[in-house]
Amino acid sequence: xxRQIGKRLATAIPSLIGVIIVTFLLTRVLPGDxxxxxxxxxxxxxxxxxIRKSLGLDKSLPEQFVRYVQDLSRGDxxxxxxxxxxxIIDIKTRLPASAELxxxxxxxxxxxxxxxxxxxxxxxxxxxxxxxxxxxxxxVSLPVFFTGLLLVYVFxxxxxxxxxxxxxxxxxxxxxxxxxxFYLIDSLLAGNLESFRASLAQLxxxxxxxxxxxxxxxxxMTRASMLAVLSSDFVRTARASGLSPRTVIVTYAFRNAxxxxxxxxxxxxxxxxxxxVLVEKVFAxxxxxxxxxxxxxxxxxxxxxxxVLTMAIMYVLLNLTIDMLYGVIDPRVRLEx
Amino acid sequence: xxxxxxxxxxTAMAATAVAAPSVISSAKAQSRAETLLIxxxxxxxxxxxxxxxxxxxxxxxxxxxxxxxxxHEMKTGPNxxxxxxxxxxxxxxxxxxxxxxxxxxxxxxxxxxxxxxxxVTAKDVKWSLDRAVSVGGFPTFQMGAGSLTKPEQFxxxxxxxxxxxxxxxxxxxxxxxxxxxxxxxxxxxxKKNATEKDPWGxxxxxxxxxxxxxxxxxxxxAGSEVILERNDAWKGGPLPKVKRIIWRMVPSxxxxxxxxxxxxxxxxxxxPNKDFVxxxxxxxxxxxxxxxxxxxxxxxxxxxQPPFDNLKVRQAVAYAIPYQKIMDAVLFGLAKPMFGAKPGxxxxxxxxxxHGFNTDIxxxxxxxxxxxxxxxxxxxxxxxxxxxxxxEPLCVLVxxxxxxxxxxxxxxxxxxxxxxxxxxxxxxxxxxxxFSGWLDYPEYFFIWCYHGKNSIFNTMSYKSKxxxxxxxxxxxxxxxxxxxxxxxxxxxxxxxxxxxxxxxxLYQPYVNVAMQKNVSGYQYWFHRRxxxxxLVKG
Numbered sequence: 063x064x065r066q067i068g069k070r071l072a073t074a075i076p077s078l079i080g081v082i083i084v085t086f087l088l089t090r091v092l093p094g095d096x097x098x099x100x101x102x103x104x105x106x107x108x109x110x111x112x113i114r115k116s117l118g119l120d121k122s123l124p125e126q127f128v129r130y131v132q133d134l135s136r137g138d139x140x141x142x143x144x145x146x147x148x149x150i151i152d153i154k155t156r157l158p159a160s161a162e163l164x165x166x167x168x169x170x171x172x173x174x175x176x177x178x179x180x181x182x183x184x185x186x187x188x189x190x191x192x193x194x195x196x197x198x199x200x201x202v203s204l205p206v207f208f209t210g211l212l213l214v215y216v217f218x219x220x221x222x223x224x225x226x227x228x229x230x231x232x233x234x235x236x237x238x239x240x241x242x243x244f245y246l247i248d249s250l251l252a253g254n255l256e257s258f259r260a261s262l263a264q265l266x267x268x269x270x271x272x273x274x275x276x277x278x279x280x281x282x283m284t285r286a287s288m289l290a291v292l293s294s295d296f297v298r299t300a301r302a303s304g305l306s307p308r309t310v311i312v313t314y315a316f317r318n319a320x321x322x323x324x325x326x327x328x329x330x331x332x333x334x335x336x337x338x339v340l341v342e343k344v345f346a347x348x349x350x351x352x353x354x355x356x357x358x359x360x361x362x363x364x365x366x367x368x369x370v371l372t373m374a375i376m377y378v379l380l381n382l383t384i385d386m387l388y389g390v391i392d393p394r395v396r397l398e399x
Numbered sequence: 400x401x402x403x404x405x406x407x408x409x410t411a412m413a414a415t416a417v418a419a420p421s422v423i424s425s426a427k428a429q430s431r432a433e434t435l436l437i438x439x440x441x442x443x444x445x446x447x448x449x450x451x452x453x454x455x456x457x458x459x460x461x462x463x464x465x466x467x468x469x470x471h472e473m474k475t476g477p478n479x480x481x482x483x484x485x486x487x488x489x490x491x492x493x494x495x496x497x498x499x500x501x502x503x504x505x506x507x508x509x510x511x512x513x514x515x516x517x518x519v520t521a522k523d524v525k526w527s528l529d530r531a532v533s534v535g536g537f538p539t540f541q542m543g544a545g546s547l548t549k550p551e552q553f554x555x556x557x558x559x560x561x562x563x564x565x566x567x568x569x570x571x572x573x574x575x576x577x578x579x580x581x582x583x584x585x586x587x588x589x590k591k592n593a594t595e596k597d598p599w600g601x602x603x604x605x606x607x608x609x610x611x612x613x614x615x616x617x618x619x620x621a622g623s624e625v626i627l628e629r630n631d632a633w634k635g636g637p638l639p640k641v642k643r644i645i646w647r648m649v650p651s652x653x654x655x656x657x658x659x660x661x662x663x664x665x666x667x668x669x670x671p672n673k674d675f676v677x678x679x680x681x682x683x684x685x686x687x688x689x690x691x692x693x694x695x696x697x698x699x700x701x702x703x704q705p706p707f708d709n710l711k712v713r714q715a716v717a718y719a720i721p722y723q724k725i726m727d728a729v730l731f732g733l734a735k736p737m738f739g740a741k742p743g744x745x746x747x748x749x750x751x752x753x754h755g756f757n758t759d760i761x762x763x764x765x766x767x768x769x770x771x772x773x774x775x776x777x778x779x780x781x782x783x784x785x786x787x788x789x790x791e792p793l794c795v796l797v798x799x800x801x802x803x804x805x806x807x808x809x810x811x812x813x814x815x816x817x818x819x820x821x822x823x824x825x826x827x828x829x830x831x832x833x834f835s836g837w838l839d840y841p842e843y844f845f846i847w848c849y850h851g852k853n854s855i856f857n858t859m860s861y862k863s864k865x866x867x868x869x870x871x872x873x874x875x876x877x878x879x880x881x882x883x884x885x886x887x888x889x890x891x892x893x894x895x896x897x898x899x900x901x902x903x904x905l906y907q908p909y910v911n912v913a914m915q916k917n918v919s920g921y922q923y924w925f926h927r928r929x930x931x932x933x934l935v936k937g
Contacts, residue, residue, distance in 0.1 A: 095820040100452025107823070109536045113451055143452055145621030146444045146605050152621070211653055219657045226663040227654050229623055233436050233645050233663075346649040348623040356622065359815060 067382065074378040081374040082134070082367075086127055089363040096361045100143050117143075130367070139371070140364030144357055149368035152353060157372065158243025159230055160342070160349035164334045166246075166265055167272030172327065175277050179284025179323075183292060184311060194281055202278035210271040210344035217267060225263045229346040235260050268345045272338060276330050283326040287319040294318075320391050328384040332377055433642040435918070435936055437929065438655050438664040442625055442648040446616055447604035448579050449530060449538045458579050459928035460625065463644075465582030465610035466635045468493040468505050468524065468561075469573075473922055480687050481922040481933070485839050488573070491635045492519060492583055492611075493561075502564045503573065509559060511634040513585040513611040521561040526586035528553045528563075530599050538580045544838065545575020568878035571838055578837050579926055585609045613639050613932045623648055627931070639932040640920070659684060659913055665936065666921075666929065668912040671788050675911040676731040685916055688909040689923040690735045693844050694835025695751050696789075698797065698903040701828050703860045706778070711770035713900045716829075717756040718763035721800045725905060729792045734906040746893050748886045750841035751907050754897045763804045775805020781830040785815030790831055793905075797831070825853075825860045832858060833908060837925045841889050842873040849896055861901035866892050 097114035114120050118129065133140060139149035175198075182194035217224040225232055230245055238248040238257050245261035291297060292315055300310045339351035350369060357365035443457035446464070450457070470491045476482025490496065493505040511519040529550040531538045542548065546569040554562040565572055575581070584604070592603035603609065608616045613633045618626035627644040647664075649655045656674050658664035660683065670678075679686045698720060700707035707713060722738040740753040767775065780798060782790035791812070798808045808829065813821050821827060834856050836843050847854050850870050851862040873888035875881075896902075910927045920933040 095817065098820045098823060099815070109540060110823075112535045116451060142621075144444050146450075147621050155620070211651070214654060214657065219661060222661070226658055226661070227651075228438075228647055228649065228658070228663075233624075233647055234430060234434070343650045344654065346623070346647065346651070346654065348620065352650070353622065361817075 067386075070382055070385070071378070078371075078374055078378070081371060082131070083127075085367045085370040086130060089361075089366050090123060090126075092358075092361050096143065096363065099360055134371075139368040142357060142365040143362045144360045144365070145353075149364050152365060153350065153368055153372055155243070156348055156350045156353050159347060160335055160338065160351060162244045162246065163265065163268055163341070163347060163349065164272065164331060164338060166269045167334065167338075168276060168327065168331050170269055171273035171276040171280060171330075174273065175280035176284050176323065178277075179281045180288055180311065180316060182281070182285045183288030186289065191285075194285065198278035198281045201274045201276075204274065205340070206271055206275050206338070207340040207344050209274055210268065210341055213267045213271055214344065224267050225260070227267065227345045228264075229348055230261065230264055232260055232264070268341050268347060271341050271344075272334060276334060279326050279330055280323065284319070284323050287322045288315060291315045291319040317391065321388060324384060324387055324391065328380055332373075332380055335373070335376070430643070432937060435641045435644050435931070435934060436663070436665045437644065437646040438649045438658055438667045439646065440648065440650055440652070440655070440669050442622060442646065443619075444621065445605045446608060446619065446625075447601065448582065449534050449599070450601050450605050451536060453537070455928070458926055460608075460616060460627070461582055462579050462924075462926060462928060463614045463627065463931045464608040464612040464616060465584070466492045466511075466612050467577055467579075467581055467583065469496060469577050471577055471924075476689055476923055478687065478689055480689065481920075482689065483922065483924050485574070485692075485925075488577060492524070498573070501568075502562050503576075504556070505561045505563075507559045507561065508634050511611060512632055513588070514608065514615050514630055515585065515588060516632075517585060517587065519583065519611055520558050521555040522558070523586045524561045524583055525550075525553045525555050526590075527584045528581055530584065531580050531582075534599050534601065541578060541580045541837070542575065544843070545569060545571040545573075547572065547575060547581075569874075570877040571840065571843065574838050574840075582610060582612075585611065611635075614644065636932060640935040641931060644931050659915070662915060665918050666912065666914040666934075668910065668929070670911065670913060672729075672731045672733045672911070675733060675913065678913055683916070685914050685918065685921075687912050687914075687921055687923075688733055690907040690909055691833075691835045691927065692923075692925055693750065693837075693839045694833060694907060695737060695904045696734075696793075696831065696833045696906055696908055698905060699827075699830050699832060699858045700901060700903075701825065701859055702901045703825075704828065706770070706772060706776050707828060709770045710900065711766050712772065713903075714756075715763045715766035715770065715804060716801065716806070717754075717900055717903045718759045718766065719800050719804050719806070720756075720903060720905070721758050721796050722756075722905065723758065724796050724800075725793055728796065729789055730906065730908075733909045733911060735909070737904040737906050746890045748841070748889045750844050750889075750893065751904065752893065754904060756903070758800070760800075760803050767804050767806075772805070775807065777807045777809070778828050779811045780808040781811040781813055781821070781827045783815060783818040783832065784812045785818065786833070787812070789908075793831055819855070822858050823855055825858065827858070830858070831905075835927075839925060840877070841893070842870055842877065845870045845892050845896070846874070849892065849901070859901035861899070863895065863899060866895045866899075869895065 097110050097117060097119055100113055118126060137150070141148050142152055145152055178194050182191040185191060214227050218227060231237055235257065238245055238252045238254055241248045241251050246258060249257035249261055297310060297315050300314050338349065339355050341347065342349040342352040354366060354369040439456070441456055443454060443460050445453040445457045446460040447453060448458055448461040468491060469488045471483040471485070472487035472489045473481040474484040488496070492507060492511055494508045495506040497504045507519060507521060507524070513519060532542045532548055532550060533539065546566045548566060552564045552566060554564060556562050563576070588609045589600035589603060593600035613630055613635060614627040615630055616625060617628045618624070625646040629639055629642050631638065649658065652670055652674065655664070655667045656670055656678070659667055675686055675688070678684050698716070700713055700716065702708050722736065726732060726734060726736060737751055737753045739757045740755045742755060767773065780794050782794050794810050798810060801808050834848055836847065847856040849857060849861055849866055851864070851867045853860060853862065869888045869892035873885055873892065876885035876888060910923065912921055914921065917937050918934065920935040922930050922933050924930055
């Protein structure tokens, strides 16, 4: 097993190298001039040149690339000019914020979408099936910033149920001691229930926003793959043998229908992690998506490269996890290097 | 997963969502009363104004965490609210300033200390000003605007006495010592944290406050919040009333407004104009609008290339701009018009002031025909996407209006990061932009925006020997205190700027600040950021 994982990781190396080269080149092709941007509004051409030099941007492209790779090999992702921190620190503090939100959103979405999809498949053509279709379509067609703002308007502004959309914590609360970076887990580890509740309250609206958005692919995929499985021979046999409908659906049919669902989950997760920029903006969430966008707007190369590289690594790990899950779900599928 | 579990889990979810409202405990309520919560779109990237590429929010931190030798008194502004007094200085770290003919001598407050308790000495002052003129980039540039360029100009007389020698007579030298840049640093602390590669310790001050100002930064998460605590040992002025400042970055303007209206945030100052107008009408909050000092939004034209090298074309554009529509539909009245002065209005010795153009399409058409473009021409109008909220609707209105006289404009949206690069190239034919100067003197504005030395802000590449003569004359007259010559020269360059019309002033933008009714003490400063030291809550 370990050897297979190792083999699998080794195949990811060429793609990572590709990612490094492509992001480096792409950021250099961007039209912005970071030196002019960071020299400030009143800079003379000479001041801009000084800054260009101090950023190392006066060197030729190959030279810059060699320096970049050398820094990378030491684990140095460079420095962000927009936040003033090293990219590593930024990503370390921001990735958990995004990951916590995305994971929770995905879990909520899954808790609703999977049962919904199964029901829709079992009672094909019924009201539930139609409701499933309508809700999923509506969820995916509402842009997240709209759903987000609507939720803030109703639950914070009108009803006052939700706390102020001020990011991960209320302005007057302090963050739990850093262990995992996931506030829910860290506050529980610290035994601080008040902090746990406060973080959960802050998470509620953005989580629901994300969940609504990701309902569609999961519901539809569950329904489709359940339909395929339900019409297969072994389900007919199981039914004919007099097994209870529950056993047939949950134990036999659903387990076999899970493979494509898990694949979709993986895809939705990685998609959400990068694409929840808008949710992060609406809820002032200090996540990695808004970080990358802000850096991109300022032509701040280092964070953009760091972000893309982190994402690439996460994709590789995610795919590996999903492949291993296949083996657990269906013993016929085994990892192959 | 079955139906029952599913139902259970969804009800649990719904329950947590409903149970979410936070109950503020009494300890929290106490700290709330002593804390000011500020929300704004973006935060600092560096808390030292001397740093490389420090952004404007960073200036606000520097202003409140560092002292300068001198600062400005307050007066009543155009809107009745406190407004800094350009001509009256008050002592901050200095207790006394003696102005000589070619130097100024400062006595330092004897009991003033830095945040770590070390006393402030003349040595620190010299080191700090040396740093400002030596690090390069914006701080050095700003010091240069007041003829402060060389470390030799800063002299330690004794531990408590410090002298600034003037390089030449310049009226801007003393005001330039009261801007944000000449902040006084704890030189020993910074030197201890400096490295060979970074002799001025910029890396250290980027993340740490090393001054003796009224506040110190105790927590900073880039892009999400800054926490400042009051320095109870501050000697630069009366002890500020607010103990703690929490400054949160909330990117969505709608949410900033919601936070204000719900009473969760105390102050916000970068909301869209429409929101400010609605908040003002609702009357639940205090809204203070102040025109930018020495600042103008304008339409610029590149005078080195056809068709805008032709004065008649520029005049045609000036008659075709829908001034009033821009005021109403883009700014919702929150700006001071800089157009439509009645014919015969005498030119004032002041800047900004209104020009005489008004929207007059027939006249514009005639001028364009005279200029040899009876059927108009095609061009592009560019703007900075970083300020799209105002710039985009403004350019659309101008585009519509110019189309009526046959000028077909394509709108060119330039991202914030490239805007300055594009300006520097000086090739944009037609664009809108804002300029505002910290030092509120007409000649200061003209040096940057119209003078033939062609700084980046002379975006039109306008060059006129005659105008340069007026500007240089005004600078000399001001330094020598020759009032008559000064007034003549200022009127001269203002008249010429309106006659040659390389740029068309539109309006003076407003700084809008919205705060809760129980927050008072807001002061307008030349840097347009908040001064926490004067704010009072409750």
